[in-house]
Amino acid sequence: MIPPLAIERMLAVVQRIPPGRVATYGQVAALAGYPRRARLAGQALHAAGDGVPWHRVINAAGVCSLSADSPAGRLQRERLRADGVEFRGERVSLARYGWRPQAQAPVLD
DNA sequence: CGTCTGACGATAT
DNA sequence: TATATCGCCAGAC
Numbered sequence: 001m002i003p004p005l006a007i008e009r010m011l012a013v014v015q016r017i018p019p020g021r022v023a024t025y026g027q028v029a030a031l032a033g034y035p036r037r038a039r040l041a042g043q044a045l046h047a048a049g050d051g052v053p054w055h056r057v058i059n060a061a062g063v064c065s066l067s068a069d070s071p072a073g074r075l076q077r078e079r080l081r082a083d084g085v086e087f088r089g090e091r092v093s094l095a096r097y098g099w100r101p102q103a104q105a106p107v108l109d
Numbered sequence: 110c111g112t113c114t115g116a117c118g119a120t121a122t
Numbered sequence: 123t124a125t126a127t128c129g130c131c132a133g134a135c
Contacts (some may be wrong), residue, residue, distance in 0.1 A: 059118080
């Protein structure tokens, strides 16, 4: 079972991700105080409801871990696009859209 | 316990 | 860029 505190902290981190930016599972876990717990972040997000922008969390390869065939997978991609995030095929450029907490500079060209 | 699986990650080829 | 491998950790069985 995942410690409720862990879920709370993970979701708190996710809520800081601004629109148009994406974070990786490992990044969210680390920022929440659980380094090397990427999978834990995944479970925490699974338990997330409305109010937390869970769609802005993808894997380190820049791909949505949720299947593009699943309803949730399509919803995630749809919401990211709505945020202004561009896909190159199934992949998002972390170099351009990766969330960098300290200096959230505008998207470079 | 051993094994497998998963909203994962890093490195090598 | 895509695969292969291995590491990692919690649950399910």
